[in-house]
């Protein structure tokens with residue numbers, strides 16, 4: 473039986489830096505309130521800890537405003553880690569700063585050396601690791617990444633998500649090992665054979681980046697129809713305030729590396 477893609481014992485996170493006011497964002501809804509951002513991040517870490525994970529909390533990196541989104545510069549698996557090459561120029565250097573934290577937890581660390589790939593474009597399921605092409609992940613990076621994944625024993629599938637999404641997981645997430653929650657546009661692209669796809673209620677698309685950790689589904693607060701739909705399907709749903717995080721085009725998965 474393939475390994476679960478929703479059960480974890482460890483995570484790495486990085487605290488937000490004061491420079492997060494200079495974060496990349498596609499639509500400027502105003503600078504984040506840094507105290508609020510820190511509170512949202514702390515509540516997230518607290519939730520991961522309460523779910524039983526050992527969480528390594530890295531210090532803020534002022535030189536990299538987006539560095540709290542540790543999901544993008546690396547991938548982690550029980551078999552080893554992959555240091556990526558994030559596709560935004562201001563984020564490329566984040567990967568190097570993650571290396572010591574990865575080295576303290578993983579014996580095997582592989583490196584992407586060609587092209588660009590962001591971890592937000594990588595959706596792992598029990599059978600296959602989907603790599604989405606985007607403005608951050610190019611074909612060269614995705615193809616090289618598929619080779620590294622194969623070296624760790626994972627089969628990769630390179631997919632082309634509908635235009636207009638920042639990352640693959642901006643528009644879809646695993647609710648459990650066999651079920652994907654997706655925006656209508658992502659569902660209609662039929663990229664994930666073998667998964668049941670449930671569609672986010674209209675108008676609640678920003679809730680697509682949820683995070684299943686062990687027996688709990690974490691969702692962004694403020695999307696009641698999505699939370700209710702998941703609860704009706706029997707999930708233990710916990711809503712987290714993410715107003716400041718979402719100003720930065722980010723969500724729940726972006727803030728941790730999990731294995």
Ligand code: CIR
Pocket residue numbers: 495496497538541543544560563591592593639641642720721722723725726
């Ligand atoms: C960025 O544009 O890179 C950040 N402001 C947001 C990163 C979100 N990360 C993710 O979806 N994995």
